[in-house]
Amino acid sequence: MGSSTAAKKPAVKRSGWHYSKQLEKESARWQEHVDDVAQRVGRDVPIIHVADREADAFPLLLYLVDNGHRFVIRMARDRRGRADELADIETVRSIVSRTGETMVTEVGINSRTGAALPRMGKARDARTAKLGFASTRLQIKRPYYLFNETMWLHLNVVHVREIDVPRGVEPIDWMLLTSEPIDTPDQLRRIVDCYRRRWLIEEYFKALKTGCAMEKRELESFDSLGRALALFVPIAFHMLLLRSVARAAKETTAEAVLTTTQIEVLVAMGRVRSNPTALDVLMAVAELGGYYNKQRPPGWLVLARGVRDLIRYEEGWIAAKAHLSAQEAIKR
Numbered sequence: 001m002g003s004s005t006a007a008k009k010p011a012v013k014r015s016g017w018h019y020s021k022q023l024e025k026e027s028a029r030w031q032e033h034v035d036d037v038a039q040r041v042g043r044d045v046p047i048i049h050v051a052d053r054e055a056d057a058f059p060l061l062l063y064l065v066d067n068g069h070r071f072v073i074r075m076a077r078d079r080r081g082r083a084d085e086l087a088d089i090e091t092v093r094s095i096v097s098r099t100g101e102t103m104v105t106e107v108g109i110n111s112r113t114g115a116a117l118p119r120m121g122k123a124r125d126a127r128t129a130k131l132g133f134a135s136t137r138l139q140i141k142r143p144y145y146l147f148n149e150t151m152w153l154h155l156n157v158v159h160v161r162e163i164d165v166p167r168g169v170e171p172i173d174w175m176l177l178t179s180e181p182i183d184t185p186d187q188l189r190r191i192v193d194c195y196r197r198r199w200l201i202e203e204y205f206k207a208l209k210t211g212c213a214m215e216k217r218e219l220e221s222f223d224s225l226g227r228a229l230a231l232f233v234p235i236a237f238h239m240l241l242l243r244s245v246a247r248a249a250k251e252t253t254a255e256a257v258l259t260t261t262q263i264e265v266l267v268a269m270g271r272v273r274s275n276p277t278a279l280d281v282l283m284a285v286a287e288l289g290g291y292y293n294k295q296r297p298p299g300w301l302v303l304a305r306g307v308r309d310l311i312r313y314e315e316g317w318i319a320a321k322a323h324l325s326a327q328e329a330i331k332r
Contacts, residue, residue: 030060034069048072048180050198058142061177062149072194075157075175081140082152089141092175096159101132103185104163107196109172129172133192134159135182156182158191200244207236211300239303246282247297254281258310265313285310 034049041047049069053076064071078091109129139152155177162172176195181187208214212232219225242257254263254276263281266272271284283291286298289306298306 028059030055030057031063034064038069046070048194050194050201052198056177058140058146058153059149061140061155062153065153065155065179070179072176072178072180072191074195075177078175079140081138083136083138085139092138092140092157093159095138096134096136096157096175099134099136101134103133103188104130105133105189106130107192127166127169130163131160131172131192132163133185133188134161135188137182140177156180158182158188160192200240203244204236204240207239207300207304208232211239211304212236213304235304235307239300239307242278242282242285242307243298243303246278250277250279252278254278257281259314261317262310262314265310265317268317269313 030051037047037049047070049064049071051071051073053074055073056076061071061073063069075092078093080089081092081095082089083095106128109127135156135158137154137156139154142149142151142153156179158174158176158178160172160174160176165171174192174195176191178191180191180194182191212235214228214232217228219228238257245252245257254272257278258266258281263272263276266276266281266284267274271287272280276284282298285306286302287306288309289298289302289304291298291302291306
């Protein structure tokens with residue numbers, strides 16, 4: 001009998017061959033999600049599936065291509081492939097490196113706190129990054145441990161790398177597999193912009209999970225989860241809208257992120273001046289939730305508490321105005 005205090009053995013990273021033998025695979029769940037989305041919105045609505053390296057699975061990529069789904073997925077490992085039917089087999093990076101950069105542009109990179117999981121990356125400060133784009137169409141070879149899939153998968157690849165990287169900063173380096181056209185600079189820029197939207201999606205889930213504490217509520221039944229989501233999804237969206245607009249366009253008027261009544265409440269409380277900006281109301285809502293560390297941007301927890309309190313104040317404000325209106329009507 002082993003000791004209860006014995007150290008746990010580190011998890012062994014499985015090879016692709018071992019993963020292919022697993023009955024319930026991550027790639028299968030991704031495929032189910034793709035089918036579910038297509039069924040819900042219909043084929044008439046243009047959808048581009050955006051995913052990080054977890055979705056880089058050959059069966060999933062093949063399924064997306066064979067069924068005409070549009071996608072932008074970051075490559076997790078340097079796959080084997082060829083430029084065309086007559087070319088030698090080599091790595092994808094080697095093939096793309098010979099194409100040369102077709103355009104250079106600058107994009108804003110958001111700050112990031114240190115992640116608990118190493119794959120999520122290290123902490124970084126916000127900066128403007130100079131990025132070079134290279135692209136090509138190639139054929140990716142089926143992994144050796146798969147037997148029933150097509151041997152060659154035709155895909156477009158866009159390599160995004162950071163140029164003139166500041167000292168001590170981990171450079172941007174994305175290899176994006178996509179169904180989208182890569183013939184013009186605008187098309188390349190659009191592919192990269194699609195991938196960058198993934199962070200906005202991640203922020204939304206942080207607002208839902210952290211700000212609204214969705215996971216901590218330990219709900220088990222489908223009905224209870226559905227009712228909770230019906231309450232928290234609008235709140236999470238409101239928080240995301242508030243923070244995203246305030247960060248991207250600080251001088252945008254507050255009407256873009258709050259209702260007229262909510263702004264009236266904040267003005268009446270002395271939290272903001274008349275005609276506030278989106279940034280003004282972001283800070284005011286965060287302060288309602290207990291925000292005090294002005295050296296860091298407000299997090300989801302203080303924003304959630306602030307939005308909750310603001311909604312309560314708004315309800316009281318509306319009730320008070322209705323009461324005053326009723327009293328005035330009685331007097332007349």
